[in-house]
Amino acid sequence: MELLLPPLDRDAASPMYDQLYDTLRAAILDQHLQPGVKLPSTREMCSQLSVSRNTVLEAFARLQAEGYVEGRVGSGTYVTQDLPDALLSARSVSTRESAPSVETMISERGRQIVESDPLPIRPWSRLRPFYPGIPSFELFPLKVWRQLVDRHITPARAADLFHYGASEGLPQLREAIAAYVGASRRVKCTPDQVLVVAGTQQAVDLAARVLLDPGDAVWMEDPGWQCARSAFLAAGAELVPVPIDDDGFDLDAARRRRPGARLAHVTPSHQFPLGPTMGLVRRLQLLDWASSSGTWILEDDYDSEFRYAGQPLPALQGLDTAGRVIYTGTFSKVLFPALRIGYLVAPDALVEPFRAAHALANRHVPAVDQAVLADFLAEGHFIRHLRRVRAAYGERQQLMLERVRDRLPDILEVAPDPAGMHLVAWLPPGVDDTSMAEAAAEAEISAPPLSYYSIESPKRGALVLGYAGVTPAQIKFGIRRLADVLRSALGTT
Numbered sequence: 389m390e391l392l393l394p395p396l397d398r399d400a401a402s403p404m405y406d407q408l409y410d411t412l413r414a415a416i417l418d419q420h421l422q423p424g425v426k427l428p429s430t431r432e433m434c435s436q437l438s439v440s441r442n443t444v445l446e447a448f449a450r451l452q453a454e455g456y457v458e459g460r461v462g463s464g465t466y467v468t469q470d471l472p473d474a475l476l477s478a479r480s481v482s483t484r485e486s487a488p489s490v491e492t493m494i495s496e497r498g499r500q501i502v503e504s505d506p507l508p509i510r511p512w513s514r515l516r517p518f519y520p521g522i523p524s525f526e527l528f529p530l531k532v533w534r535q536l537v538d539r540h541i542t543p544a545r546a547a548d549l550f551h552y553g554a555s556e557g558l559p560q561l562r563e564a565i566a567a568y569v570g571a572s573r574r575v576k577c578t579p580d581q582v583l584v585v586a587g588t589q590q591a592v593d594l595a596a597r598v599l600l601d602p603g604d605a606v607w608m609e610d611p612g613w614q615c616a617r618s619a620f621l622a623a624g625a626e627l628v629p630v631p632i633d634d635d636g637f638d639l640d641a642a643r644r645r646r647p648g649a650r651l652a653h654v655t656p657s658h659q660f661p662l663g664p665t666m667g668l669v670r671r672l673q674l675l676d677w678a679s680s681s682g683t684w685i686l687e688d689d690y691d692s693e694f695r696y697a698g699q700p701l702p703a704l705q706g707l708d709t710a711g712r713v714i715y716t717g718t719f720s721k722v723l724f725p726a727l728r729i730g731y732l733v734a735p736d737a738l739v740e741p742f743r744a745a746h747a748l749a750n751r752h753v754p755a756v757d758q759a760v761l762a763d764f765l766a767e768g769h770f771i772r773h774l775r776r777v778r779a780a781y782g783e784r785q786q787l788m789l790e791r792v793r794d795r796l797p798d799i800l801e802v803a804p805d806p807a808g809m810h811l812v813a814w815l816p817p818g819v820d821d822t823s824m825a826e827a828a829a830e831a832e833i834s835a836p837p838l839s840y841y842s843i844e845s846p847k848r849g850a851l852v853l854g855y856a857g858v859t860p861a862q863i864k865f866g867i868r869r870l871a872d873v874l875r876s877a878l879g880t881t
């Protein structure tokens with residue numbers, strides 16, 4: 389039969405076979421496709437929609453499994469003859485119009501979670517140049533990783549690693565992490581204080597669950613990491629934006645705005661996204677304040693491995709004598725974010741509450757990945773890889789600076805950053821960064837605006853440009869393209 393199908397959206401979040409399934413199912417329920425009617429052949433559908441045969445077969449298989457269609461050998465696929473009337477009439481009552489709104493279906497806590505979604509889809513959300521915080525995948529030592537995976541995927545290891553494991557993490561990984569953060573970041577801890585979690589995102593969420601009650605105030609760096617903000621909002625916290633000065637988190641401003649905060653989320657090694665490092669005096673003042681006022685400090689040490697000039701300051705946690713700092717780190721930046729492994733170092737008193745919260749939320753991080761990572765750390769592969777990517781990222785930052793200054797000297801202001809994986813490129817005063825980021829996204833460049841990371845509107849707009857995960861060729865091409873976009877948006881030549 390002749391059936392005109394709407395085109396499928398290649399960029400949509402749902403796969404194309406799902407979209408085709410939805411379209412055909414709706415056509416059957418609306419009786420545009422009547423019971424007993426033969427569907428167009430897979431070949432016709434492939435050519436009409438310009439999709440692969442597999443896409444059509446997947447959609448057909450699902451419709452068949454759910455009873456909407458039936459295959460007849462040698463003859464084709466037909467809409468099921470005796471679809472129940474109830475099914476067919478269900479569609480004619482508009483389900484969308486009569487459905488109660490989702491707010492009435494979920495809890496207040498659920499509503500807060502929905503409203504504080506850390507990853508809303510924005511034009512700049514797609515992973516392509518220059519989405520910030522993404523490491524290089526082409527430099528990753530795949531062969532070594534594969535060998536380590538093979539080492540652990542054996543019958544002998546399966547007896548151990550395929551069982552439920554301990555919520556706090558594999559002992560060998562906790563030891564390797566404690567040794568690493570002790571040596572490289574002067575974090576003071578024993579392996580018992582290390583909890584292996586699914587990235588910093590989970591560490592922040594656990595901190596919100598364990599330490600906050602609804603209505604508690606949380607000091608947030610502004611601009612700052614929006615995913616942390618979401619975790620606290622979802623817990624019903626009151627966010628208190630704290631401005632950033634040359635020394636990072638402005639403690640005096642925080643105290644003026646809300647002295648009784650229960651928790652402060654800080655990135656002292658390299659403020660996200662603006663970049664300053666918190667100096668020693670400010671660190672000591674913050675610790676002093678925390679111990680006298682009972683404020684918890686959540687130290688997010690997300691990218692301190694990437695320092696290109698000068699000595700990194702040790703972690704704040706190493707200076708804490710009152711047990712007020714919860715330290716978090718991640719393997720998302722040095723290895724790859726989909727690994728979803730990070731760690732939380734808790735003060736002694738909080739080890740058990742955090743372990744219990746983790747057991748509830750996640751039980752534990754996949755054990756094989758933990759075992760592989762433990763070997764990767766203990767056998768020196770991690771440090772070798774880090775040296776290699778650090779050198780590459782230093783060069784990439786340099787190249788990005790040169791290209792931006794060469795192509796956009798009158799539009800973007802950039803300064804070298806002694807650390808990190810991105811640059812903040814300041815727009816001329818008065819230019820709206822969100823509309824510039826939207827224009828860049830149209831040209832396939834993901835450059836989130838500073839406003840996206842801000843609670844209060846920034847005084848000056850900027851674009852955040854990640855350089856670590858993009859090759860030199862992509863940097864050259866991408867900056868040329870960004871220059872064209874910004875010039876045309878701003879009407880300069």
Ligand SMILES: Cc1ncc(COP(=O)(O)O)c(C=O)c1O
Nearest residue numbers: 521587588589613660690718720
């Ligand atoms: C400030 C900050 N902390 C932590 C992370 C890493 O989060 P995760 O370990 O959950 O991947 C990021 C990633 O963008 C970040 O920007």
